[in-house]
Amino acid sequence: MTVVSPVDQEVDTLRRSPLGARATEFAARSGPAVQLVEEPFLTQVDLRVHPGSPAVARIEHALGLALPHHEPNLVSGDEDTAALWLGPDEWLLTAPDGRAPTILAALDDALSDSLGSTVDVSANRTALRLSGPMSREVLEKLCSLDLHPRWSFTPGHCAQTLIGRTQAILWQLDREPTYRILVRNSFAAYLADVLLDAMQEFTAG
Amino acid sequence: MLLIHCPWCGDRDETEFHYGGQAHVDFPENPAELDDAAWAEYLFVRDNPRGLFHERWAHTAGCRRWFNVVRDTTTNEMRPEKVLP
């Protein structure tokens, strides 16, 4: 998908991300070992379609992305534009800010008469980017997944899981390691708080 | 802490799941035709075996799918239930 929808500049300034007000705090509480920033306003579209549906090929073509379905917990694409496996017939499509209308239109076209659903969830979750050499150590304090690189969780993996007491989508972006954590807006402050708390061991003076 | 195998996401900790009790209890075809006792049985009565139990779990913090497993209610050993035709 190549079309970038123009983002309406004026109304854009009216938007607030759940953690927008805390950017300086995050920076202050980050350090060389581990850093936390919010990545607000990602385009997110929830796609439901049976993996055996003829629409899948059309969708993949329209998106220019494979829908990972042979194995669970995989991501195709890159941190800009990606399809995250969420379930046997469910994907989360992510893209830069403002792409939801085009993606939705493309998907609806591709789905045509096939069963499936698309829902814009761009404003449902925000993203936190956790990076730095100690970021896995930080996550291991809050999340019961096996995040060891040699085993199941490597760049290009994602999982819906619990982080502390909130549900989230954990996505590993690179080997550093860098993680992107998609969390529902109302839980974002909590997630940030538990992450910052866990980071303290590696960032405190 | 049980380790539960979600057929979709793989092995996850029990805390990601919700328990759903006995598996294979179908909603009656036509509830209106059941007498009160049969309806009560559907509503309230479930097997409660000591030993192997076919039961349901939902991967609520993960893929939100429901699935069945067989668990020994004395040892908590679990295995996937064969998918029934």
Place this chain on the structure above:
Amino acid sequence: MTRLAEGGRIDRARTLRFTCDGIELTGHPGDTLASALLANGRIEVGSSIYRDRPRGILTADGTEPNALVQVLSGGPEPMVPATTLELRDGLQVASLSGVGWLSNAPDPTVRDKKYVHVDVVVVGGGPAGIAAALAAGRSGARVMLVEQGRHLGGSLLDGDERIDGRDAGEWISRAAREFVDMPEVRVLTRSAAIGYYDHDYLLVAERRGDRERLWHVRARRVVLATGATERPMVFADNDRPGIMLASAVRTYLKRFAVLPGQDAVVVTTSDSAYLTAADLAAAGARVRAVVDTRPEPPQRLVELANSLGAQVFTGSAVVGTTGDRRITSARIAGLEGGTPVDVDCDLLAVCGGWNPAVQLYSQAGGSLRWDRLVAGFVPEQEPGRPKVVGSARGTYDLAGCLAQGLAAGAEAATACGFRIAAPPVPPVAGDRPVAGPRPVWLVPGEGEPSEWTQHFVDLQRDATVADVWRAVGAGMRSVEHVKRYTTIGTGNDQGKTSGVNAIGVIAEALGAESPGEVGTTTFRPPHVPVSFALLAGRDRGELHDPVRTTPMHSWHVEHGAEFEDVGQWKRPRYYPQPGEDMAAAVHRECLAARTGVAMQDVSTLGRIEIVGPDAPEFLNRIYTNAFAKLAVGKARYGVMCTADGMVFDDGVSIRLAEDRYLMSTTTGGAATVLEWLEEWLQTEWPHLAVHCTSVTEQWAAVAVVGPDSRDVVARLAPDLDVSNEAFGFMEFRETELSNGIPARICRISFSGELAYEINAPSWYGLALWEAVHEAGQDFGITPYGTETMHVLRAEKGFVIVGQDTDATVTPHDLGMDWVVSKRKDFIGKRSFSRPDTAREDRKQLVGLLPVDPADVLPEGAHLVEPDVPLVPPVPMLGHVTSSYRSAVLERGFAMALVRGGRHRIGEVLHVPVDGRRIPVEVTEPVFYDLEGARRDGR
């Protein structure tokens, strides 16, 4: 001073100061509190819990029953074993008598948790465990080795063994270095495995000064190398200070360079205590006697003892002691009779035998068996259970321990897919064959066992042989009963030193063949005590439970809202202005909504998009009323019931397209409803083509309520024709607000007034709220909270699920027959015709008007017949579910669930409150605007 001139793993260069019971003492880094106390010549600790008997340090590890102290410095901590408490500068402790105390003093300790996955976890860092971890680690597998002590090495730290031609200490250091070089191996010292849970889940408590961490370890294979612990012996006055486990004496000598006594008697049931005798002599103590219960101990040991200058008593035991605050002599007698001999001593080193540390194996579901040769309970080693190696399974020779460890480590790694053969067992020197022990459960005393009130079985619980006899005499046969009758084994130490002795004594009392016939009590987590705070981890205070807030939260805070917890959400309850209490604020907010315009943040409502060709049919089955025929662009209120017919959620759903609905749920019910929908879809009706997606946080929403709301919305949404004709009740429109925000505006009303709910993507939430507030300024728009919302809806008789209902209320009970379809089937329908559910006189929702308009009924109060005497039990007719003072009605009013309430309308009933009867008239549950004219505004 009893500190030896050299040796030990202490740093003599540095001195640490500490106080015990206010007395200033010193020790060294490397000391435990117990070793430092002993080095200061102090063996006595707090007196016994019930009998006030002097007690001393018994052990050198976490099995300690006596030396439990209250740590005073750095946040008071009760009941800490002096034997495992690492000495630090400024440590202050007080001795205890089996009971600790709590205090609110701030605690500097940081406690957290960590979740790790390993291929192989090895518990216990003695020779067997080190060997297992080495073999497994070399395979490349992920390995974790946990050792509760400060150092790796286990009992090697106290011995003179040689491995591979070198000092054992060097073998340990080499292993430790090798571990460091293996990236997938993690060694945790000062870390005790405290629980073994289902599916090989272990909890490991790490303690490192002011940091504690609870490791949650999910392992594919487990090797238990937990060693064995020594048990004392049960004889008269076996509890005096100066009586110590023989292995503990050795530990104090070797690890801490502390000589706990000058004149020693050693009493043993097996070989191992001879090493203690030798070490004592080497350290300069006089070993006056070695007493062995075995008639014929190995000759080399007898010779060894003789060479130390000790008199050897075979087939004998210590049968009593003297001493006031410390032992001064031991009475030795032959087990088959003979004249007792008193030997002066200030130290009695006791070895009653060894207990393999099988607790974790048992926690793992493994069974235990009494092994006569080992004279202990050993693991059955069942398949599918953790592998137990070394002295934890009764193997007491070093070569055997190493061989088992190496084999088990290799086997475990191989089973995880990391093929490796067991490395060769290194040659071992200084390790001697171990001859069979002769346990003596009950050392004879004077009179009958029932009178042996000073043969202590459980030192911590002050329980004796007489207590056991009494329990058995009362009729108890089971070890579980004796435990509960005598409280043996229920202390902090969970019977680590007393358990097997108690079983031996019970066996004697019952005349049983062996302790095996009696069996053990159940081993339970935690294996060693663990603080509440460590188990709680970070889930405390601000992080205890997520606080969910809406995008407008900061505005509410800035404008002085008082909040209410609804589920995990913080919702504004009311917005007091200076000088206002809740009643005044709510009064003002209500009037604004009824006479002008008011606004509420309703973003917390749950929202679910329901998409697919079968969505209409699906909603028809879920809701009690029909949704299939709802026109696109329209909204409808719906109620859902559980299968047994009770109301469990409600809300307005709108139809976005032929195959697409947006359902709203109650704030608290959102997650439950989504799960409910998925359950039915996936498990009952998988053939329905429907998908559900939660979009609660996708939307922010503002309710704009009141006769002036149309004008406000008109200003906000200039493109929208807001006339009644163009935009009817229960319809929605999509539009762009004047500031460019895309919005979906819905004409729904939970107050009976003309009202709009404006929805926008949540990132616009704050801007939306501010825009509404701005647009409403000329109309005096008033923000309101949940309390006003409650009043307004109650004036109209609208129910709140969970307040006017509990899980016993049907839609019919609420007088909402209109919401229950007669034609279609839906979840719960069948239940309505059950005899009790169909009763005419069920509790039904009605309105109540206090006869005195000034009265406001307390919520939860009950209704009674006017003539009933208020003498309990008073027959109750129902209860007040909602009650408020109405600003527009200028009176109190309420809703209630009342037995046969529909038929009582017009009756006067009483509400007894604090001995007073408040007369109320039963009414229809609609109090305001009965004809419903206001919803279309002026």
Place this chain on the structure above:
Amino acid sequence: MVSTPLPEPPPRLWRTPEPKRHYDVVIVGSGGHGLATAYYLARNHGITDVAVLERGWLAGGNMARNTTIIRSNYLFDESAKLYNHALDLWEQLPAELEYDFLLSQRGVLNLAHTEQEVRDSRRRVFANQLNGVDAEWVEPDEIAELCPILNLSSDVRYPVLGATLQRRGGIAKHDHVAWAFARKADEMGVDLIQGCEVTGFQLDGDRVTGVQTSLGPIGAGRVALAAAGRTSLLTDQLGLRLPLQSHPLQALVSELLEPIHPCVVMSNHVHVYCSQAHKGELVLGAGVDSYNGYGQRGSVHVIEQQMAAALELFPIFERAHVIRTWAGTVDVTPDASPIIGPTPYENLYLNCGWGTGGFKATPGVGWVYAHTIATGEPHPINEPYGLDRFTTGALIDEHGAAAVAH
């Protein structure tokens, strides 16, 4: 010496008899309920040809495992009658059984943390008062006096908004309660037979005539089940399916501590309850593990959450230590109320479904169950607790009405 020992239990408790071939009444299960039933059969009805059969050791099931909370401040009339009857009996039992089992009526606080909990709690208090149950609504300042260690700050995640108080509520020493009943029952001729598992029934048509046991068949005029978590395993033998699910329920204790916690505190919302037992250990519990299980063990996150909850309420517990956790197997009904009464089988009676809260009912249920067995008719108090309520829909939904369990 800072701690006083518990009162010494009596020197004689029970015989260890061989089972006879036949009894007038066979009670299956020697928990508190089975033992109290045997006692009242003898005391109130003169029926002493009774055996209590126990598969393990006497009172080793939930009776050995419960957190010993006694109260009667339940919402519904049916429950109030049942539990208040029990409470009346509790008060006279130490004298009657000549056994000091440490009944301590130290007061039970049920905390309310949300506005809805306040409504529900006050509803319960109002109902209690009209039912003659001593109950009060107390505001935070009064709570502070009753239990000074509670964190009553408004600056916590879920502030305490108030509480219900039942002053007559409290705790008792569970094992000793069982032994007290056992001793008197034994004295009156009841045979307490341990290590005797009932494996099935002897039937004559739809009439039960005895039981099969691991020690051989035993004939019985009437058979009364008091098998708690294992009840449905027994009725399965008859094809009688019951609305019961057996769940692990965990509890834990701390080391002995100097008296600090003067009452019983229960919090449904923050989800923990706690008292300090006579010896000095803190006793804490919370809810069941989600899944069915007979293993008498549970999952650790349940304990961890319980500890986090405990510290929200009682920050002073921070450095207390857990020394032991355990679990029982509790039989839960859909409406969280028990089933007490006859069955479709002649001479077979049912007492089960007490879930997380049947200890407090021990004497009360013993009384009415004995009545039911002796007369063949339910006592008025247990009349509403029949199996048929699940068919008619007349549930006694204490759970649904937001009352707390235990």
